[in-house]
Amino acid sequence: MKTRPAEWPKAREGRSLNDTISIAVLPGDGIGPEVTGPALKVLDRAAGIFGFRVSAVEHPAGAGHYRDHGEALPQSTVDAVGRADATLLAAMGLPEVRYADNTEIVPQIDLREIFGLFGGVRPIRAWLPDAVPLKDPRGRDIDFVLVRESTEGLFVGRGKEQADGDRAVRDIMEVTRTTSEKLFRFSFDLARTRRKQLTLVDKANVLGSMAFFRRIFDEIAAEYPDVTTERLYVDACAMAMVQRPWAFDVMVTENMFGDILSDLGAGLIGGLGLAPSGDIGGDVAIFQPSHGTAPDIMGQGIANPAAMILSAALMLDWLGRRREDERLQRAASAIERAVEAALGSGAARTRDLGGKATTAAAADAVLAELKG
Ligand SMILES: NC(=O)c1ccc[n+]([C@@H]2O[C@H](COP(=O)([O-])OP(=O)(O)OC[C@H]3O[C@@H](n4cnc5c(N)ncnc54)[C@H](O)[C@@H]3O)[C@@H](O)[C@H]2O)c1
Ligand SMILES: CC(C)[C@H](C(=O)O)[C@@H](O)C(=O)O
Numbered sequence: 495m496k497t498r499p500a501e502w503p504k505a506r507e508g509r510s511l512n513d514t515i516s517i518a519v520l521p522g523d524g525i526g527p528e529v530t531g532p533a534l535k536v537l538d539r540a541a542g543i544f545g546f547r548v549s550a551v552e553h554p555a556g557a558g559h560y561r562d563h564g565e566a567l568p569q570s571t572v573d574a575v576g577r578a579d580a581t582l583l584a585a586m587g588l589p590e591v592r593y594a595d596n597t598e599i600v601p602q603i604d605l606r607e608i609f610g611l612f613g614g615v616r617p618i619r620a621w622l623p624d625a626v627p628l629k630d631p632r633g634r635d636i637d638f639v640l641v642r643e644s645t646e647g648l649f650v651g652r653g654k655e656q657a658d659g660d661r662a663v664r665d666i667m668e669v670t671r672t673t674s675e676k677l678f679r680f681s682f683d684l685a686r687t688r689r690k691q692l693t694l695v696d697k698a699n700v701l702g703s704m705a706f707f708r709r710i711f712d713e714i715a716a717e718y719p720d721v722t723t724e725r726l727y728v729d730a731c732a733m734a735m736v737q738r739p740w741a742f743d744v745m746v747t748e749n750m751f752g753d754i755l756s757d758l759g760a761g762l763i764g765g766l767g768l769a770p771s772g773d774i775g776g777d778v779a780i781f782q783p784s785h786g787t788a789p790d791i792m793g794q795g796i797a798n799p800a801a802m803i804l805s806a807a808l809m810l811d812w813l814g815r816r817r818e819d820e821r822l823q824r825a826a827s828a829i830e831r832a833v834e835a836a837l838g839s840g841a842a843r844t845r846d847l848g849g850k851a852t853t854a855a856a857a858d859a860v861l862a863e864l865k866g
Contacts, residue, residue, distance in 0.1 A: 513545075513546050514546065514547040514548070514549050515541075515547070515548055515549070515579045515810075515813055515822070516549045516551075516577075516578050517548060517549070517550050517551075517578055517580050517581060517809070518551060518553055518571075518574045518575050518577075518578035518581040518582070519534065519550050519551065519552045519553065519581070519582050519583075520552070520553055520554075520556075520571065520575075520581065520583040520584065520586075521584050522555065522556040522558075522583060522584045522585050522586040522787065523556040523557045523558050523585065523586050523587060523588050523787045524587075524786070524787025524788055524789050524792040525584070525785075525787055525788045525791065525792050525797035526556070526584030526585040526787055528792070528793075528795065528797050528799075528853055529584055529585075529783065529798075529799040529801070529802035529803075529853065530552075530582070530584045530802065531857075532802065532803060532853060532856070532857030533582065533799065533802040533803045533805070533806045534548075534550055534582075534806075535857060535861065536803050536806060536832075536857065536860055536864065537550070537806050537810075539861055539864055540810070540829055541825065543825070543828070543864065543865070544821040544822070544824055544825040544828070544866065545821055546819075546821050546822065546825075551574065551578075553568075553570065553571040553574045554568060555567045555568065555586065555601045556586040556587070556601060557586060557587050557588035557591040557598065557599040557787075558588065560591060560599045561588075561591045566586075566599045566600075566601045566604075567601035567604050567605070572605070575605060575609065575778065575780065576609070576778060579813060580780075580809045580813055581605075581778075581779070581780040581781065582780075582781050582782070582802075582805065582806055582809060583602060583605075583781070583782040584782065584802060585783065585786050585787045585788075586599065586600065586601055586602050586787065587599060587600060587786060588789060589789060595655075597652075602780075602782065603652065605773075605780055606644045606645050606780075607645050609775050609778040609780075610645060610776065610778075611644055611645065611773035611774060611775040611778065611779065611780060612643055612644055612645045612646075612673050612676055612677050612680075612774075612775060613643075613644065613677060613680045613681075613772075613773070613774040613775070614641065614643065614644035614752055614771060614772075614773050614774075615639060615640075615641055615642075615684070615771060615772045615773075615774055615808070616639065616640045616641075616642060616756040616759065616769065616770075616771045616784055617638075617639045617640075617769075617770060617771075617804075617808070618636060618638050618640060618739075618756070618759035618760065618762065618769065619636060619637045619638075619763065620633065620634050620635065620636040620763050620764075621763065621764075621768050621800065621804075621833060621834055621837055622763075622768065622837040622838065622843075622847060625764025625765070625768070625847050625848075626762065626763055626764060627761070627762070627764070628736070628739075633739065633740065633762070635740045636739045636740050636762055636763055637740075638739065638742035638743055638744065638745060639684060639688070639743075639744050640744075640745050640746075640747070640752060640755060640756050640759055641677065641680065641681045641684065641744060641745065641746040641747070641752070642747060642748075642751075642752025642755075643674070643677050643746075643747065643748055643749050643752065644749055644752070644773050645673060646668050646669060646670060646673055646749060647667060647668070647669065647703075647748040647749030647750055647751075648665065648667045648748065648749055648750035649749045649750065650666055650667070650668040650749075651664075651665040651666030651667070651668075654666060667701065667703050668703065669703040669704070669706055669707045669748070671706075674706075674707055674710040674711070675714060677746060678710060678711050678715075678746065679714055680774070681744055681746040682714060682715070682717070682718040682721050684744050685718075685721045685743060685744040686718070686720070688743050689743040690720060690722060690743070691721065691722045691723075691742070691743035691744065692715075692718075692721050692722070692723050692724070692743070692745070692746060693723070693724040693725070693726055693742060693743075693744070693745040693746070694707075694711045694723065694724070694725045694726070694745075694746055694747070695727075695728050695731045695745055695746070695747035695748075695755065696708050696711075696725070696726075696727065696728065696747065696748065696751075697727055697728050697748075697751075698725075698727070699727055707748065708725065711725075711746075728747070728751045728755070731745070731755065732755065732758060735758055735759065735762065736758075739759070739762050756769070756784055757784070760784055760785075765798075765846050765847070766783070766785035766786075766846075767783075767785065767797070767798025767800055767847065768798070768801055768847075769783060769784040769785065769801050770783055770784070770801050770802075770804035770805035770807070770808050771783065771784045771805060771808075772805065772808045772809065774812070779809070779812055781805040781806065781808050781812075782802075782805055783801030783802045783804075784801065791845075795853050795854065796844055796852055796853060797844070797853050798846050798847065799844075799853050799857050799860075800833050800837065800842065800856070800860075803860055804829070804830065804833055806829065807825075807826040807827075807829040807830050807833075808826070809826075810822045810823070810825050810826035810829070811823055811826035811827075824866075828864060828865060828866065829860075829864065831865075832860045832861075832863035832864040832865070833860055833863075835863040836856065836859035836860045836862070836863045839859070841855070841856070841858075841859035841862075842855075842859040842860055843856070844856050
């Protein structure tokens with residue numbers, strides 16, 4: 495049985511092979527830049543060990559850039575993301591920087607929409623078993639991947655709200671056949687590389703868009719008779735995630751449900767500091783921790799860099815599969831093992847995990863464990 499946090503279905507088309515991977519780096523706001531440095535150091539070291547090179551170029555975007563320059567996502571950054579082999583993004587947004595309608599600056603959502611990054615892959619795995627808050631010992635075996643549709647659903651109405659004067663505001667929910675078919679095939683393919691179980695999470699008992707979502711899921715399920723399927727309503731799923739999280743393999747859901755449930759998942763394994771993610775489209779993918787800019791701890795040097803480092807590992811794994819380059823996949827596995835070992839020894843336990851390690855010390859501990 496595969497125990498890796500995520501296995502990507504093989505790309506149908508890959509970019510050209512060479513020894514250098516070009517990545518666009520978007521450090522963003524708050525603790526974003528604080529966890530970016532460690533992740534780049536680990537990437538660089540892994541590249542040295544496994545015989546490839548990383549060319550990383552930083553680009554601006556985020557709430558700070560909006561506050562200082564009047565734009566959240568410069569076109570030059572969008573172009574760089576489009577050109578790069580992959581993008582590593584830390585976190586964006588600052589609660590005090592807002593648009594006139596009081597919403598926040600969220601260029602990460604713009605990027606998902608611009609590049610059609612429909613597959614939000616959020617692996618939830620007990621990297622540090624002691625950090626699992628459940629008393630049931632099976633919590634130590636938690637290892638599932640939540641696939642969050644990331645371009646439509648309840649987020650589609652962003653900026654298109656219908657206001658009825660000052661009495662009400664209506665948001666829109668949209669589920670399209672094209673995106674849902676891609677999303678489900680992606681999720682079934684992912685399940686096939688793991689334990690062959692896929693859970694659909696929806697609200698098909700109440701919302702027409704969700705009933706449509708389920709109908710498309712059922713159609714695609716017929717193409718994958720070897721994958722066991724389960725259908726859960728989102729409320730029941732929230733309970734099941736606490737009662738039997740070890741039983742999940744891959745789950746797939748709508749954008750907003752995935753946003754919420756992936757944080758629940760992170761809570762199950764010790765917090766957002768241990769939760770990496772990848773937003774996958776056709777040819778473009780952006781990897782970023784599931785956490786935000788953590789304004790409550792920014793500037794103190796105590797942020798947990800593990801989620802960002804593990805996101806870099808997911809990026810290498812994705813690139814390795816696309817390019818059919820085992821060096822990148824081996825580097826990804828080595829980074830994951832190093833994070834696990836550094837957490838296990840206590841040397842990478844930052845404050846969120848009950849330890850005392852600083853961001854720099856945690857990163858050094860991971861580097862010390864990184865081996866070929
Ligand atoms: N993907 C993203 O860029 C992203 C995700 C979530 C939130 N945000 C933005 O971040 C800002 C803060 O949002 P929030 O407070 O709801 O969520 P958050 O994830 O920033 O923080 C939630 C809690 O988790 C802790 N935490 C998060 N990451 C951590 C890490 N690496 N190490 C240690 N502790 C960590 C924080 O200290 C905080 O207590 C907002 O502007 C929000 O819009 C951005
Ligand atoms: C900050 C916000 C825009 C973002 C999202 O909703 O995607 C975050 O919650 C996440 O989970 O990545």
